[in-house]
């Protein structure tokens with residue numbers, strides 16, 4: 121598939137035409153090692169005057185054309201507003217996921233707020249993933265409603281909620297429902313895009329998610345995760361991209377501001393709170 125063409129991937133999205141997927145050149149791919157998307161490229165112009173051009177994540181793509189995903193787990197980390205969700209959402213929509221989350225079969229839309237970035241992106245595909253999910257903590261509620269609505273309609277098909285553990289996600293806490301989706305719906309051999317999965321999770325549940333993530337990586341899965349969690353980003357061997365106003369940098373876990381600041385805080389919370397309250 122050539123870059124620049126409209127694809128079937130966005131079927132179901134009104135007026136979708138834009139983001140595309142190209143197959144990696146012969147010899148570059150390693151086969152089914154769980155890396156389905158090896159890079160995201162900016163291949164078409166962004167709208168003139170768009171705020172997107174000012175986001176660190178997008179500026180990096182404007183200057184370097186592509187961001188590579190050489191590991192099964194990639195993290196986007198960095199300050200609020202640096203464009204992590206915008207980039208993740210752009211990748212998700214270019215891949216064919218519903219902008220509000222779910223599998224590629226979900227087409228519900230409560231409010232079209234996703235950016236136009238996906239139209240300018242091309243994903244470099246190594247292999248087909250047989251499973252996939254775009255999970256956003258902020259729109260899990262809408263996803264849960266959509267599942268309940270589908271199961272409420274008369275149909276001979278099996279209940280959708282059975283793929284999610286059998287209990288309506290609305291009948292579980294935010295964190296419980298989040299883990300239920302990962303544990304029951306993520307089957308492996310998949311591409312999973314997660315936006316701040318820690319938002320609903322206690323530290324213990326974040327560790328449970330880390331373990332679930334590892335089991336899925338062992339089953340040939342690829343994760344791209346936007347996160348602020350120093351627990352999640354500890355995944356061994358992950359590629360961590362730190363988005364800053366200066367650009368996008370590959371960093372080691374212990375070099376991330378999240379790790380360093382959290383560590384300094386936990387080592388001496390009394391001192392840190394005195395500094396924060398202007399008492400020193």
Ligand SMILES: Nc1ncnc2c1ncn2[C@@H]1O[C@H](COP(=O)(O)OP(=O)(O)OP(=O)(O)O)[C@@H](O)[C@H]1O
Nearest residue numbers: 171175198199200201202203204205206207316346
């Ligand atoms: N429609 C819009 N018009 C103008 N600016 C926008 C629009 N939508 C988002 N932005 C801006 O884009 C920037 C990046 O937002 P994004 O949600 O990608 O950040 P983020 O890195 O995910 O932040 P956080 O860590 O808080 O989740 C924000 O500063 C936001 O104000």
Ligand SMILES: [Mg+2]
Nearest residue numbers: 204205206346
């Ligand atoms: Mg975000």
